[in-house]
Amino acid sequence: MKIGTPKELAAGENRVAMTPDSAGQLQKLGYECLLERGAGVKAGFADSAYEAAGVTLVDDAQALWAQAEIVAKVQPPTDEEAAGLREGQLLISFFWPAANEALMKEAADKGASVIAMDMVPRISRAQKMDALSSMANIAGYRAVIEAGNNFGRFFTGQVTAAGKVPPAKVLIVGAGVAGLAAIGTATSLGAITYAFDVRPEVAEQVESMGAEFVYLDFEEEQADGSSSGGYASVSSPEFREAQLAKFRELAPEMDIVITTALIPNREAPELWTPDMVESMKRGSVIIDLAAERGGNCKLTVKDEKIVTDNGVTIVGYTDFPSRMATQSSSLYATNIRHMMTDLTPEKNGTVDHNMEDDVIRGATIAHKHDVTWPPPPPKTK
Ligand code: NAD
Numbered sequence: 393m394k395i396g397t398p399k400e401l402a403a404g405e406n407r408v409a410m411t412p413d414s415a416g417q418l419q420k421l422g423y424e425c426l427l428e429r430g431a432g433v434k435a436g437f438a439d440s441a442y443e444a445a446g447v448t449l450v451d452d453a454q455a456l457w458a459q460a461e462i463v464a465k466v467q468p469p470t471d472e473e474a475a476g477l478r479e480g481q482l483l484i485s486f487f488w489p490a491a492n493e494a495l496m497k498e499a500a501d502k503g504a505s506v507i508a509m510d511m512v513p514r515i516s517r518a519q520k521m522d523a524l525s526s527m528a529n530i531a532g533y534r535a536v537i538e539a540g541n542n543f544g545r546f547f548t549g550q551v552t553a554a555g556k557v558p559p560a561k562v563l564i565v566g567a568g569v570a571g572l573a574a575i576g577t578a579t580s581l582g583a584i585t586y587a588f589d590v591r592p593e594v595a596e597q598v599e600s601m602g603a604e605f606v607y608l609d610f611e612e613e614q615a616d617g618s619s620s621g622g623y624a625s626v627s628s629p630e631f632r633e634a635q636l637a638k639f640r641e642l643a644p645e646m647d648i649v650i651t652t653a654l655i656p657n658r659e660a661p662e663l664w665t666p667d668m669v670e671s672m673k674r675g676s677v678i679i680d681l682a683a684e685r686g687g688n689c690k691l692t693v694k695d696e697k698i699v700t701d702n703g704v705t706i707v708g709y710t711d712f713p714s715r716m717a718t719q720s721s722s723l724y725a726t727n728i729r730h731m732m733t734d735l736t737p738e739k740n741g742t743v744d745h746n747m748e749d750d751v752i753r754g755a756t757i758a759h760k761h762d763v764t765w766p767p768p769p770p771k772t773k
Pocket residue numbers: 524525527528531565566567568569570571588589590591617622623624627652653654655660661663680681682683684685709710711712713
């Protein structure tokens with residue numbers, strides 16, 4: 393079968409779903425690889441590198457969609473791309489089914505199958521296909537770099553001939569995938585790093601990375617926000633108050649705040665309030681990774697950088713992975729290649745869309761003329 397990758401059409405999207413490396417691996421599974429000419433350029437992969445890896449370049453998107461039985465891309469299909477899907481074709485991309493129900497129905501009506509990379513279940517066996525985690529890891533790293541770029545001082549403390557420089561104090565709110573990556577990056581740059589999460593089980597991991605876990609003066613401790621599957625649930629009002637009180641205490645001291653708090657399928661919880669921003673020092677920086685879902689800070693403007701009257705920079709970019717397109721394309725293409733490996737148990741270049749497999753089932757949102765989302769819970773861990 394032929395697997396093809398078109399150019400991304402969304403504005404500002406620099407990533408590509410197939411790299412020369414992943415194409416080599418896909419060919420080992422028996423697939424023929426196609427790429428729309430120039431699709432990898434913004435991610436740093438030249439057409440010549442794909443050709444050297446045995447990929448056939450196709451001149452335009454229409455020809456690519458017509459020839460490919462499997463299309464791998466980053467962003468959900470545009471209306472036009474979805475309208476062109478056909479019986480038996482397989483599309484693999486981020487899809488956000490809850491936000492794109494009409495597109496999903498259209499794909500199902502057309503008889504195409506869709507694997508949504510954002511729906512890969514967070515179970516151990518699926519980690520190698522977990523594109524949300526790959527991208528969150530990059531976002532966490534890049535959040536710290538972006539903070540540094542907007543901060544007028546060093547992260548690390550220094551004693552120089554010209555004077556003593558205090559280390560920067562960084563607070564990471566939410567120690568999931570993005571938060572842990574941010575903690576690792578901030579501590580490696582020499583900042584004094586603090587982290588808070590509603591899941592107490594992450595405290596040890598936070599501390600092992602050289603950061604200080606922020607505990608609340610609260611009877612049930614952080615246990616309140618724990619739930620299954622590595623995701624948080626909603627906090628009680630009392631817990632939330634205790635959390636906000638602690639943040640109010642910390643705000644004047646922090647130079648950089650990176651917020652990553654997320655509860656699945658909900659708007660981002662508001663955790664960094666305007667009065668906290670008000671109490672921060674001039675020159676401080678907030679990077680709000682939850683901007684896509686409304687932001688953890690009320691003042692965040694999605695996709696923009698603003699500076700408040702008291703001189704605090706608030707960054708609400710939602711495209712951090714795309715700002716590191718070479719790295720993110722490599723990881724995303726590898727996630728897709730692993731998905732293809734599971735879809736090709738015989739390594740014969742033919743898809744075996746096994747709906748009994750938890751990972752494949754979980755990620756499949758349209759199959760054989762049916763919308764297959766939401767999926768049943770996975771049977772394995
Ligand atoms: P995750 O689920 O692994 O981590 C989120 C963490 O937030 C969890 O550890 C959870 O316990 C914690 N949390 C939930 N409610 C909280 C609260 N009230 N207080 C403190 N912590 C709380 O998610 P992730 O994959 O790390 O993603 C984090 C965020 O980054 C998401 O909002 C995601 O959409 C975003 N993201 C942004 C970009 C970008 O470019 N801006 C890119 C990728 C991911």
